[in-house]
Amino acid sequence: MKFREVYCTNCKKTLGRYNMEFYDEDKISEVLKTSHSMHVRNGHQVNIRFVNG
Numbered sequence: 001m002k003f004r005e006v007y008c009t010n011c012k013k014t015l016g017r018y019n020m021e022f023y024d025e026d027k028i029s030e031v032l033k034t035s036h037s038m039h040v041r042n043g044h045q046v047n048i049r050f051v052n053g
């Protein structure tokens, strides 16, 4: 399966992995605004990378 992995460069950790079948770009930005908003608000560099799981 392919995943989008949300990774925070500042915290140096993976915030979550989302199956690409269920999470398109819109859903991911939704997740960033809700679940991971703390990082975004603090100006952290949050990257999306693609992984095979």
Ligand SMILES: [Zn+2]
Binding pocket: 008, 009, 010, 011, 012, 039, 044
């Ligand atoms: Zn962070």
